[in-house]
Amino acid sequence: MSAFDQKKAFILELIGLTSLEVPDSSPKGTIDSLCLPIINVINAHPDMVTTSLCSGRVSVFLEGMKKADTQIGAKGNEGRWLFVTHHPEELPNWYDQVDFVYEEPRPTEDSQRFILFKFEPLILHVKCRDLDTANLLYSTAMGCGFRESGIGSNNIVGIRISIKLDTPIGYLHDEKLVSIVAKSYLELITKLSLDRFTENFRKMESLTRAIELMGKPQKVQVVESKEERRLRKMKEGMARRESVREEKEKKRREKELQNQ
Amino acid sequence: MSAFDQKKAFILELIGLTSLEVPDSSPKGTIDSLCLPIINVINAHPDMVTTSLCSGRVSVFLEGMKKADTQIGAKGNEGRWLFVTHHPEELPNWYDQVDFVYEEPRPTEDSQRFILFKFEPLILHVKCRDLDTANLLYSTAMGCGFRESGIGSNNIVGIRISIKLDTPIGYLHDEKLVSIVAKSYLELITKLSLDRFTENFRKMESLTRAIELMGKPQKVQVVESKEERRLRKMKEGMARRESVREEKEKKRREKELQNQ
Numbered sequence: 001m002s003a004f005d006q007k008k009a010f011i012l013e014l015i016g017l018t019s020l021e022v023p024d025s026s027p028k029g030t031i032d033s034l035c036l037p038i039i040n041v042i043n044a045h046p047d048m049v050t051t052s053l054c055s056g057r058v059s060v061f062l063e064g065m066k067k068a069d070t071q072i073g074a075k076g077n078e079g080r081w082l083f084v085t086h087h088p089e090e091l092p093n094w095y096d097q098v099d100f101v102y103e104e105p106r107p108t109e110d111s112q113r114f115i116l117f118k119f120e121p122l123i124l125h126v127k128c129r130d131l132d133t134a135n136l137l138y139s140t141a142m143g144c145g146f147r148e149s150g151i152g153s154n155n156i157v158g159i160r161i162s163i164k165l166d167t168p169i170g171y172l173h174d175e176k177l178v179s180i181v182a183k184s185y186l187e188l189i190t191k192l193s194l195d196r197f198t199e200n201f202r203k204m205e206s207l208t209r210a211i212e213l214m215g216k217p218q219k220v221q222v223v224e225s226k227e228e229r230r231l232r233k234m235k236e237g238m239a240r241r242e243s244v245r246e247e248k249e250k251k252r253r254e255k256e257l258q259n260q
Numbered sequence: 261m262s263a264f265d266q267k268k269a270f271i272l273e274l275i276g277l278t279s280l281e282v283p284d285s286s287p288k289g290t291i292d293s294l295c296l297p298i299i300n301v302i303n304a305h306p307d308m309v310t311t312s313l314c315s316g317r318v319s320v321f322l323e324g325m326k327k328a329d330t331q332i333g334a335k336g337n338e339g340r341w342l343f344v345t346h347h348p349e350e351l352p353n354w355y356d357q358v359d360f361v362y363e364e365p366r367p368t369e370d371s372q373r374f375i376l377f378k379f380e381p382l383i384l385h386v387k388c389r390d391l392d393t394a395n396l397l398y399s400t401a402m403g404c405g406f407r408e409s410g411i412g413s414n415n416i417v418g419i420r421i422s423i424k425l426d427t428p429i430g431y432l433h434d435e436k437l438v439s440i441v442a443k444s445y446l447e448l449i450t451k452l453s454l455d456r457f458t459e460n461f462r463k464m465e466s467l468t469r470a471i472e473l474m475g476k477p478q479k480v481q482v483v484e485s486k487e488e489r490r491l492r493k494m495k496e497g498m499a500r501r502e503s504v505r506e507e508k509e510k511k512r513r514e515k516e517l518q519n520q
Contacts, residue, residue, distance in 0.1 A: 105444045108451065131391075138412065150410010150418050152398065158410050167427040168452060180445060184365045188440065191368065192428055 105180035365440035
C-alpha cells in the first residue's frame with residue numbers, strides 16, 4: 001500500500017467516525033451534510049482525498065482580547081462565535097438570538113473588541129496522489145471560477161473563491177454586545193448573505209460535476225504525424241489496388257465459367 | 261536564452277515602460293511605489309519575476325447593472341469605482357469626496373446596485389523558473405503568514421493573505437448614491453482599514469526580507485561521512501607525528517650544534 005493510499009484510508013476512517021459524540025476540530029464538530037456530494041465525488045476518485053472542507057457559512061464573531069502582537073480578528077483570548085450557520089434557512093432573524101443593544105458608533109479605542117459579520121464561501125483542501133492529478137484538479141477548479149485556488153505542499157490543492165462579506169457590526173462595551181448598525185442594516189446584510197449562499201451552492205454544484213468528469217476517460221482526438229499519414233495512405237492505396245485486383249479476378253472467373 | 265529568461269526580460273521591459281502616459285491594465289494604471297521594494301527583491305532573484313502585484317488598497321465600488329447570470333459585485337455594465345487608494349494617508353475623510361445622501365436602509369430589490377467598501381490586502385503573482393523555486397517561494401510566503409497562497413500553472417505562485425473588509429455601505433437609488441450607514445460608521449471602518457494597512461505593510465516587509473534571504477547562500481553545516489572522518493583523522497595523525505618528528509629532529513640538530 002503506497003503512502004497516499006494509507007493516508008487516504010486513514011482519512012476515510014476518520015470521516016466515518018465523526019459524529020456528535022466524537023467531534024472533529026471544526027467549530028461545528030461534524031461534517032456538514034451539504035458537503036457530502038462533493039466529498040463523495042472527490043473520494044471516489046482513486047487519486048484524491050479531501051483533507052478539510054467547509055461548504056460556506058455565515059458567522060458572527062466577537063474578537064478576543066488584543067495584545068500588541070495579536071492579529072486583527074484573532075480567535076485567542078476569549079474570542080467567541082455569537083452565531084454560526086452553514087444553512088441559509090437558519091439565517092433569517094439570526095440577530096434576535098443575540099442579546100444586542102443598538103447604539104450609534106462612538107470613537108473607539110485600540111483595545112476595542114469588534115463584532116464581525118462574515119460570509120465565507122466554500123473552501124476545500126484535497127490531497128492528490130501526484131502533481132499531475134493536483135494540476136488537473138487545480139485547472140478544473142479555476143475553470144469553475146475558483147480563482148483563488150492553488151497547489152500547496154505535498155500535492156494538496158486549496159480550492160478557494162472570493163464571494164465574501166466581512167463587515168464590522170459592533171463591539172463589546174461595558175460587557176454589553178453593542179450593535180452600531182441599525183436592525184434594518186442587519187436585515188440587509190442577511191439578504192445579501194442569502195444571495196451569496198445561492199451563488200456559492202451553484203458554484204459548488206458546478207465544481208462537483210466538473211470533478212466527476214475528471215475521472216471519466218475523455219474522447220481523445222488522434223493527431224497523426226506525417227510518417228503515420230504516409231503509412232496510412234500507403235496501406236489505403238494497397239487495399240484499394242488489392243480490391244480492384246480481386247474485382248477483376250472475380251469477373252475473369254465469372255467469364256471463364258460462362259464460357260465453359 | 262531560455263523561455264523563462266525571455267519572458268522575464270519582456271516583463272522587466274514592460275515594467276520599465278509603465279508610466280502615466282502608457283498605463284498598465286490596473287485601475288490605477290501605474291505600478292504602485294509601495295510595491296517597489298518587494299518587486300526589486302523578487303526580480304533581483306535569477307529564478308523569479310513578478311507578473312502582477314497590488315500592495316493593498318481601499319476601494320469603494322458601485323456594482324454594475326445586474327443580469328440573471330451576473331456575479332455579485334461584478335464590474336461589467338457601468339460598475340465604477342467611487343474611491344480607490346493604496347495610500348493610508350489619503351484615506352481620512354474619503355467620504356467627503358463622494359456625493360452621498362445619508363438614509364436608513366429600506367427593503368431592497370434584486371436589481372439593486374450596491375456600494376461596497378473593501379479593504380484588500382497585498383496580492384502578488386510571481387513566475388518562477390522551475391517547480392523547486394515555486395515550492396521554496398510558496399513555503400517562504402506561508403511561513404510569513406500568507407496562508408492563502410498557492411502554486412498555479414506554469415510555476416506561477418499566488419501570494420495571498422486574508423486581512424479583509426468587505427462591507428456594503430449603500431446603494432444607488434433614483435440616480436443618487438445613498439449611504440445606508442451613519443457617517444460615524446464610515447469613520448469607524450476607515451479607522452479599521454488604517455489598522456489593516458499597518459498590519460498589511462508589516463506582513464509585506466517581513467515577506468520582502470524573507471524573499472531576500474531566499475537568494476543568499478545559507479551557512480551550510482558540513483556533514484562528514486564515516487570514510488571522510490577516517491581520512492581526516494588519518495591526515496591529522498600523520499600531521500601530528502610529522503610535527504613531533506620535526507621537533508625531535510630540530511632538538512637533535514641543536515644538540516649537535518652545541519656539541520660541535
